[in-house]
Amino acid sequence: MAGMTDVIACETSICSIEGGILRYQGYTIDDLTKNTTFEEVIYLLWYGRLPNRLELKALKEDMAENSKLPPEIYALLKLYAPWGNAMAKLRTCVSFLTHFDDEVMDHSFGADHRKAIRIMARIAAIVAAIDRIRKGLEPIEINTIAANSLAETFLWLLTGEKPAPIAVKALDTCLILHAEHELNASTFAARVTVSTMSDIYSGIVSAIGTLKGPLHGNANEQVAVMLEDIGNINQVEPYLDQKIKNGELIMGFGHRVYKKGDPRVKYLRPLAKELAEWRQDSRWYEMALKIETIVQDRKALMPNVDFYSALVYTSLGIPRDLFTLIFAISRTSGWLAHILEQHENNQLLRPRAKYIGKKEVSWIAVEDR
Structure with missing residues (x-):
């Protein structure tokens, strides 16, 4: 598989x-x-x-x-x-x-x-x-x-x-x-x-x-990059329109395991709001809410743990590449x-692979190749 x-x-x-x-x-x-x-x-x-x-x-x-x-x-x-x-x-x-x-x-x-x-x-x-x-x-x-x-x-x-x-x-x-x-x-x-x-x-x-590897880690950092690229709430819809039109991935949405929503998001979303109020800067939080609404409506995808954690870490003053x-x-x-x-209770983990290569290939002398 x-x-x-x-x-x-x-x-x-x-x-x-x-x-x-x-x-x-x-x-x-x-x-x-x-x-x-x-x-x-x-x-x-x-x-x-x-x-x-x-x-x-x-x-x-x-x-x-x-x-x-x-x-x-x-x-x-x-x-x-x-x-x-x-x-x-x-x-x-x-x-x-x-x-x-x-x-x-x-x-x-x-x-x-x-x-x-x-x-x-x-x-x-x-x-x-x-x-x-x-x-x-x-x-x-x-x-x-x-x-x-x-x-x-x-x-x-x-x-x-x-x-x-x-x-x-x-x-x-x-x-x-x-x-x-x-x-x-x-x-x-x-x-x-x-x-x-x-x-x-x-x-x-x-x-x-x-x-x-970026297919496992790095997603919350890329959410921060996306929010910086958008810049302000008025640019959210045009930005997402272009992403969806081009078939590009929208970072922080969807999950391999959670098909009905990441259960961790319900704690990170209010946490991001609380920290935005503490910092007296709600720009990113308001952008995030609009992004979440549009992506759910148009792609039926819900945010994962990386989406709002990017906002939390930013509010905490943590450099983006430390996320x-x-x-x-x-x-x-x-x-x-x-x-x-x-x-x-150790046992060596040694899975097998399904071979899909050539079979029964005959050896040819180097001068005849």
Whole structure:
């Protein structure tokens, strides 16, 4: 089947998408978005249940203790040209972290979970350092701030200022919504890699490399490009008319799995509105509402998670080419959950291919070809 669409490749208890309902470990995305924090979701994905107060406190403390980056990471980032691809920088930095972990090839349950905490704790600091160093700014040492969550930590490391509560809550919500999505391309890549009994870092590097491809990641960045190209609400209809006439893709609409609408949009749309009001700039939000209405009417397509997340990240002051890296910060929690699950009962993932080439070709000597 083309693209392996609907082919069952493995069994998992981490995430399900059935009847258009997204669940993490049995909990609906609605319950989790309304009631939990991203750190609680991390624990849920890795351990199969929500943490109690002591377990949540311990997870946060473990992540705080393991969040400091080796100085060699900063030195590596300073070797890159400022305009270098941000996803490529993230991929290389995560790979480089391998050399600072003495448990790399220990596949025991305890070692795997300790490595998962180290990776999860450091990835936000790497993304923030990528942006600051390319701007000629020194990265902020994580032990100089007093953040209460990964969302707050990231925004603080990125901007150098304590973020507003509304910004922290918005990013935390986005991290929950993007954390996991069953056997997507990057998750499958991670599971294939570690099924060979390769290390966890290699699995995350495979996932990041897969997410780097524009058919998987990058869509929210392209939504921002589209809104900038349109410019103002009066140009929305002419712009979409031309796109539809030319048969071009309209970014942020449609989904391979959700045929009746992405369940994450109902949280991102009001979040985008709230942040637009906070910033006192509703231009993009009003354009987005008009785009959504026209595309639904003319193409019967509904927005997906990328459409309104582009507005949220823009309102948070995050550079456009970091949008997919924010996705990676969140999805690392899901990638790690699948890696841990794969290692618990491992079997090499080795699918077959249907051969469609020539058969029974006879060899011809080089002088007769």
